[in-house]
Amino acid sequence: MRAGRLLLGLLLGLVAAALLAGLVLMPVALAHRNTKALETLYGATAVWLVARTNAPAALPSAPAKPSGLRGGQTAERLLANAGRNAYTGSCAQCHGEKGDGKGVLGTQTAPVATDLTAYDTRQKTDEQLFWIVKNGLSFTGMPAFGYDYPDEDIVALVNYIRALQKGQGQPVAVPTPTAEQIQAANLGGVPAQRGAAVYFAQGCHLCHGALGQAPDELALFDLADLDESLRRGRPGMPIYGPDKISDAQLKDLLEYMKTFPNPEEEG
């Protein structure tokens, strides 16, 4: 009898705690900023625990002849650039171009973006980092990049994070869009303006610059294989299926990209 009452009380206590957490703690959590040191330590431990539990036993092996290999480029260079390019477009906004977590958005979310050069991240195995990048971390802001990139690109990303930890990252100097350039994006405008809206919403400017004027291989002047590049991806470039960019939007996007200045014509 006494045991029964104790058990009932226990259950009631658990239910009361769940209600308290669900209806009081949750709105407080949503408004929460400024993480305390203890909280950060706890969060890092929880992340480590799930990464350790879920990480694959081994990384997917790198393809001997990666797709997208073009003349005059070694597979090593291609994969290194793929990691750097993917980092530039998908990670640097939060984790910063040096990996220190000081990206423009990374300091504005709660919890803040992890410093990838700090002890916690250095201690993680490649497999654990692979799992985190691929699956994301729910309720932290960390997206799951397995939706965007094939495994070989995620391995390349992990390698680039290791390079950042050694201070060997080579950030790409992608020009930041000016207010005038962003103004071109207008859903209610002509096709080129609607295309600009797609361009910025899909983050094309993060790697290629607002006018496709990023350096070297990230420059966008050859539009002939746009369709192929978007739908199937290129090394270090997210795959943009019709769920992200519809066929109609693709046409608008092309109209916008046709407005890019051609450096050869300008001399």
Place this chain on the structure above:
Amino acid sequence: MGFVLGLVLAAPIGLFVAAPWALTHKNASELERSYGAAMIGLAARFQAPQRLPDAGPDAEERGRQAYSASCALCHGNDGRGKGVFGQTTFPPATDLLSPQTRGRSDAELFWIVNNGLGFTAMPGYAGQLRDADIAAVVSYVRSLQHAGR
């Protein structure tokens, strides 16, 4: 006695089981989504400023520009949450054309943009955008809602 024990026991369960599990959680049920939206509503209602700051001149144009630069990456150019990062975070970016977002006051939306939402990917823009620009973004979101009707 049992009640207190239950209350106390809930904390380690939450901290050591529920939280790590939450880190891997994906695919919200309808109930969970409604609950999340309701909690955001609750937080916003309590915290929203009494009065929306003045958006200033050319609000529509400035709002569109700030939206394109800061919001579209997740919420998409049409506000439906289909920007490049919008569907790959969990919880995913809110559909700004949803009945829940339409139902929030301008001041509540202002607070959400200004403060951000903890434990979601929503950043707080207080450090990056001036109050007038955030108010302009809110009015641009209203125009997206109007256009998407």
